[in-house]
Amino acid sequence: MEKLGANPANSCPLTPLGFLERAATVYGDCPSVVYHGTVFTWSQTYRRCLRLASALVSLGVSRRDIVSVLLPNVPAMYEAHFGVPMSGAVLNSINTRLDARTVSVLLRHSGSKLILVDPAxxxxxxxxxxxxxxxxxxxxxxxxxxxxxKDFPPAPASALTYERLLETKGDPEFRWVRPASEWDPMILNYTSGTTSAPKGVVHCHRGIFVVTLDSLVSWSVPERPTYLWTLPMFHANGWSFPWGMAVVGGTNVCLRRVDAGEVYDTIADRKVTHLCGAPVVLNMLANAPEGVRRALPGKVRILTAGAPPPAAVLGRTEAIGFDVSHGYGLTETAGLVISCAWKGEWNRLPASERARLKSRQGVRTPGMAEVDIVDGETGRSVPRDGSTMGEIVLRGGCVTMGYFKDEEATKAAIREDGWFYTGDVGVMHPDGYLEIRDRSKDVIISGGENISSVEVESVLYGHPAVNEAAVVARPDEFWGETPCAFVSLKDGAAATSAAEVMAWSRERMAGYMVPKTVVFRAELPKTSTGKIQKYVLRNLAKEMGPTRRGVSSSKM
Amino acid sequence: MEKLGANPANSCPLTPLGFLERAATVYGDCPSVVYHGTVFTWSQTYRRCLRLASALVSLGVSRRDIVSVLLPNVPAMYEAHFGVPMSGAVLNSINTRLDARTVSVLLRHSGSKLILVDPAxxxxxxxxxxxxxxxxxxxxxxxxxxxxxKDFPPAPASALTYERLLETKGDPEFRWVRPASEWDPMILNYTSGTTSAPKGVVHCHRGIFVVTLDSLVSWSVPERPTYLWTLPMFHANGWSFPWGMAVVGGTNVCLRRVDAGEVYDTIADRKVTHLCGAPVVLNMLANAPEGVRRALPGKVRILTAGAPPPAAVLGRTEAIGFDVSHGYGLTETAGLVISCAWKGEWNRLPASERARLKSRQGVRTPGMAEVDIVDGETGRSVPRDGSTMGEIVLRGGCVTMGYFKDEEATKAAIREDGWFYTGDVGVMHPDGYLEIRDRSKDVIISGGENISSVEVESVLYGHPAVNEAAVVARPDEFWGETPCAFVSLKDGAAATSAAEVMAWSRERMAGYMVPKTVVFRAELPKTSTGKIQKYVLRNLAKEMGPTRRGVSSSKM
Incomplete structure (x- = not known):
């Protein structure tokens, strides 16, 4: 028995890339990607991805090179999830809402060789x-x-366009580049996480293979679903569903922008069966006016994650007829690894109680090895009492390989004890379901996007009149939370207004990160060692009550 | 990027054993295993498996020791699939229809430390x-x-019984033994039936993890199915479904023996939704008399594999109302790795054409990396013409680690070119679906022409009087070999003659393929898993002596 182990036939790398070739064989004539009048079949998508991969190689892209995309949910974005790694390169999806300065920082940090970009x-x-x-x-x-x-200007004649690239440099018979090892990097995603320095989360082929099958099983996705892309694919790779849809031969319905009317129309007209989105999407669907809503064409399943959904929002969404599942994951896990697996007996409870139970994040998915909540000081499991808080820790096949060019951050998150430390704080209920109580304290979650308070503060600190700044979350009726800045001014700078600070910020960061509230204080509350007491400010922000919709951009 | 790779949080071993703990949390109060009046819940099954694991450890069983089971599909058999490997030991399921001599050979070869045995x-x-x-x-x-x-004698007072062991030595709070590596052996299955020398197929935790998730996705198994154990669990570990049922919280309905009446009754009374079985089980269900059949309680899905099913049998089974899926796997792949993924457009074809398409084995499952059919001499892929025969080769995460204490057999099957050689002969159709034509040793070579015994049999199964048919080679003075058919007839069809069967065949196949000998038997010899024992028939055909030129028929 000692002599038996990995061998050439069973140790070939686990990778999701082979799913596409299989989809072309099994679902060849079925729709793969739909976008307005454009409809591709799985056999076309396979050949287009081979074209993309070979075109990249012909342009000099080689193994482990970074290829970036700055794209909304259009067909090329879907194709990049197979085509880029099929060239041997690493796919780096960039958040489309970032400002130029941050995009520049990411391109520099990643050393990206090529970028696919949307005209907008x-x-x-x-x-x-x-x-x-x-x-x-x-x-x-x-x-x-x-x-x-129709409003986009035509591409300059000198520009290299995607379709021209596929046509002139693409080989639909290309033999795609298989990973040499299942631990080869395949994905690089930057988090807008808890610190100002961008962290590049790296995933390997093995991790994506595991999370893709796990997510399909965990959400019980049947064959041939019609999947609506309300979740940005740049957001943790659409929680693995770009690859998952190839497994089950789903139809990927693409949407450039997420707007209640267009979502309802698409669900009804395309007979959508599945979609994913942050709770803000559920809120949008639940609060859409009568005239905008359309009758659902059948059972429509929504998977939500990305921020703790208020029970009221879950309740309203289900009342409309959606079948909502709730889970939890991080960019570092490449998809959902905790899900609120539903128990049949809960269906007998009143709606409000059902929504409360469903708002809990839940239990590990089958593919995740272990999940725990540990005391930050002792490292021991907290009691299952639903009230003792601790940090959520994970281990399993889809946990990140670490942060690109950042050994310190990698070491801080992946510890010698074998756990990945999420930085999220939660409680364990007596029934073994966990619930997040406070995303790692300083993060603000606005419309599903993580905003680093440190990042916003560091900009505010650059303002000539600012003495000290601390940014915390303030509740918001629509976005969930918005950034609220507490600022003390330098002597003799009393004339500075809140509007001026906001305008100044708007020039230096993405719109969604700009504080929607600015409060001036003579001094910020501090601990004896001089640290600003954010929990005091957080309570103050809560006492102000929620901000209302219409304050800023309605763009998602 | 070079520095990133496997780390303590993402390289923890892939193993199916954690599925059970999760099932206890999610499906704790739901039925897990049902056997007559005995009903366990998932939380009970989890605790019983922990008791079993800890009891084994207390009896001195340690890592990599072999623990055997000689059991029908009873609750203890289910529990062994988790409880034995949770002790660190390797589970060795023994075919319950073997004779004492063979069982002795296996116990000696495996060095088994302990065996769970049924009174019968x-x-x-x-x-x-x-x-x-x-x-x-x-x-x-x-x-x-x-x-x-009730007919079983009570256990002798001196005997160590299973329940007494769990009760006196079992610790339901036991911390189960996690594998040190995902390549640690977990399963030892001896192949049986078709060859005389048993080979011990070893699978590791990683392989079982992969095949379990893959099989659930591939068969689109939903949450909480009611699964009837018509397939013996000793047969390639029930194609991974003991572990799969824990993932989806299914109800395992156990059956000691498979008999048409009991199967129909159980399907109707327990509202069974899923079952697996070799084609012989389908044949049994399809040919059951009116009085034995019961109306199906709803959609009942059958997964069949283990032998190429004649199209006629598939057609009859579907006509009754079963929803049949067809696949292919070997003990060496721990479950099905090729499946006849169904295309919606095929539903518009006539029933006979649908059955013909469904009788093809199909395409690789999503979790299997690659499948091909290669020329035995050159090692090159055969053309996709549906007629050129070659050997089926595979690679992927669930391919066996090799044969226990048999380096020669391991080397013969797992070659340096990275393929596992199945020994099965098939053709690749132009649409990328493969079809098995034979075990390589079952191919009949007549006048230099390869004849697929399976192809001839599938025609014979279409004859209205034929119950079962098996075709083997009979020596021939001129042609080398000619096809010899062994046939059992349906009740009341005794009047059918050999000449009639040959004439019927001649109208439906090339002349050289028509059986030159037809032998009627009340029953065909079978292995415990329902495979016809062709080597027995081949020996009978040899004993008849060679056919002579121009001479046909020899009725026994």
Whole structure:
């Protein structure tokens, strides 16, 4: 028995990339990706991805190179999830809401060789490229035209466009580049996490393979679903469903923007069966006016995660007829690894009680090895009493390999004790279901996006009049939370207004990160060692009551 | 990026054993295992498996020791699939229809430390133990009593019984033994039936983890199915469904024996939704007389594999109302790795054409990395023409680690080119679906032409009087070999003659494929899993002596 082990036939790398070739064989004539009048079949998508992979190779992209995408949920975005790693490169999806400065920082940090960009995001990219330091090799830009957006200007004749690239450099018979090891990197996602320095989360082929099958089983996804892309694919790779849809031969219905009317229309017209979204999407669907809502075409299943959903929002969404499942994951787990697995007997409870139970994050998914909540000081499991808080820790096949070029952050998160420390705080209920009580204290979650308070503060600290700044979450009726800044001013700077601080911020960070509330204080509360007491400020922000909709951008 | 890779949080071993603990949390009060009046819940099953694991440890069983089971599909058999490996030991399920001599050979070869045995199989085991060579340390015997079998004698007072073991030595709070590596052995299955020398197929935790999730996704198993155990669990570990049922919280309905009446009654009374079985089980259900059949309680899905099912049998089974899926796997792949993934457009075809398409084995499952059919001489892929035969080769995460104490057999099957050679012969159709034509040794070579015995049999199954058919090679002075058919007839069809069957065949196949000999038998010899024992028939055909040129028919 000692002599038996890994061998050439059973140790070939676990990878999700083979799912596509299989989909082309089994679902060849079925729709794969739909976007307005554009409909691809699985056999076309397979060949387009092979074209993309071979075109990248012909442009000089090689194993472990970074290829970035700055795209909304359009067909090219779907194709990148297979086509880029099929060239051997690592896919780096960039949040489309970032400002040019941050995009520039990410391109520099990743050393990206090539970027696919949407026409609407080209100006941001161009600004980002100008901000690259002298001597830095800028990535090659490929413009992904959108024939369905009549307002977009035509691509300059000199521009390398996506379709031209596939047509002139793409080989639909390309033998795709298989990973040499299942631990080869495949994905690089930057978190807008808890610190100002961007952290590049790296996932390998094995991790994506495991989370993809696990997510399908955990959500009981049947064959041939019609899946609506309300969740941005750049957000933790759409929780693994780009690869999952190839497994089950689903139809990927693409949407450039998420708006209640368009979502309801698409659900009804395309007979959508499945969609994912942060609680803010559920809130949008639940609060849509009568005239905007459409009758659901059948059973429509929604998977929500990304922020703790208020029970009231879950309740309202189910009252409309959606079948909501709730889970939890991080960019570092490449998808959901905790889910509120539903018990039949709970169906007999009143709606409000059902919503309360469903708002708990739940239990580990089958593919995740272990989950616990530990005391930060002792490292021991907290009691299962539903009230003792501790940090959520995880281990399993889809946990990140670590942070790109950041050994310190990697060591802080992945410890010698074999756990990944999430930085999220929760409680364990007596029935073994966990519930998040406070996303790691300083993070603000606005519309499903994590906002680093430290990052916002560091900008505020750059304002000439600001003495000290602390940013915490303030409840918001629509976004869940918005950033609220407490600021003390330098002597002689009393004339500075809140509006001025906001305007100043708007020029220096993405719109969603700009504080929607600015409170001036003579001094900020501090501990004896001089640390600002954020929990005091958080309570003050709560006492102000929620901000209301319409304050800023309605863009998601 | 070079520095990132496996780390303590993401490289914890992939294993199916954690599925049970999760099932106890999520499905704690739901039925797990049902056997006549005995109903366990998932939380009970979890605690019973922990008791079993800890009891084994207390009896001195340690990591990598072999623990055997000689049991029908009773609750203890289910529990062994978790409880034995949770002690660190390797589970060795023994075919319950083997004779004492073979059981003795297996116990000696495996060096089994302990065996769980059914009262009905105790005499065979006792004979097997007596046949062990002097000095060989016999395994400790644990008798699994069955309170539902009134005819069984009570266990001797001296006997160590299963329930007494769990009660006196079992600790329901035991911390189960996690594998040190995902490549640690977990399963040892001896292949049986078709060859004389048993080979011990070893699977590791990783392989079982992969095949379990893969099989659930591939068969689209929903949450909380009611699963009827018509497939013996000793047969390739019930194609991974003992572990899969814990993932989805299914109800395992146990059956000691598979008989048409009991199967129909159980399906109707327990509202069964899923079951697996070799084609012989389908045949049994399809040919059951009117009085035995019961109306199906709803959609009942059958997964069949283990032998190529004749299209006629598939057609008859579906006509009754079963929803049949067809796949292919080997003990060496721990479950099905090829499945006839169904295409919606095929539903528009006539029933006979649907059955023909469904009788093809199909395409690789999502979790299997690669499948091919290669020319035995050149090792190159055969053309996708549906007629050129070659050997089926596989690679993927659930391929066996090799054969226990048999380096030669391991090397012959797992080659340096990275493929596992199945020994099965098939063709690749133009649409990428493969079809098995034979075990390589079952191919009949007549006048230089390869004849697929399966192909001839599938025609014979279409004859209205034929119950079962098996075709083997009979020596021929001129052609080398000719097809020889062994046939059992349906009740009341005794009048059918060999000449009639040959004439009927001649209208439906090439002349060289028509059986030159037709032998009628009341029953065909079978293995415990329902596979017809072709080597027995081949020997009979040889004993008849060679056919002569121009001479046909020889009725026994």
């Amino acid at each position: 995001l080209l100006p941001v990219l161009q600004d980002a490229l100008r901000l690259l330091p002298p001597g830095h090799q800028a990535p090659r830009v490929v413009l992904v035209e959108d024939p369905h957006e | 199989l105790l005499p065979v085991l006792q004979d097997a133990l007596r046949l062990l060579p002097p000095g060989h340390q016999a395994p400790r015997v644990v008798l699994v009593e069955d309170p539902h079998e």
